[in-house]
Amino acid sequence: MAFFRPRVSREAEVRHHADQEVGKGFPELLERARAAEAELRRVQAAASPVEVVRAAGLAFDKALTEALRAAEANQRATFGVRSYDDRIRRRRARATPEGAGWTDEVNRLRTMRERNRLTGIPRVPRPVQASAR
Template sequence: MAFFRPRVSREAEVRYHADLEVGRSFGALLGKAREAERELRAKQAAGASLEELREAGLVLDRALTEALRAAEAAQRATLGVKSYDDRIARRKGRATPEGAMWTAEVSRLRTLREAHRLTGIPRVPRASAVIR
């Protein structure tokens, strides 16, 4: 009796290899985000202008977004090539220690980025219109 083992789609293999490449840069991107946060905190402590704080906040937001994208790619690659086509394989992949670790990391980074977007980027007041 022969057993049928379905292959994964070519698209899933291509996405898997692309995610492997992007996921490898996670450590460097996370370091870049940490450095951007240090710069923002240093400017806050030094009493920098609102425009400088906003620019540093936006740099940190971009760095967090890049790190989050790399973590998501590493998570997908860790879950395995079958998980791109099959939701059950995705669930099984998340249940492994590596999958759970990447899922927690993605959740942590997403929460950090959203909290920063809500409270960490100063808003520059617009010039008000003259009311007559």
């Protein structure tokens, strides 16, 4: 008696390999984010002008976003090829120690990025034009 074993879709295989490639650069991207954060904290401590702090905050946001994308790719790749098509496999993979570790890392980076977006990027005041009446 032969049992039907569903194959993984070609699209899932392609996405899995793409995520593996993107995820390889995670340590380097995380180091860039740490350097950008250190620069932002240095600029904030030096009481620099708002424009300089904003530029450093935006650079930190960009570095965090790139590191977050790589962490998410590593998370999906860790879950396995079959998890791309099956939500149950995704859920089970998230419960493994390695999957939980990547899930925690992704959540930590998301929280850090949101905190930076809310408090680390100051708005530059724009001059208000007088209305002609």
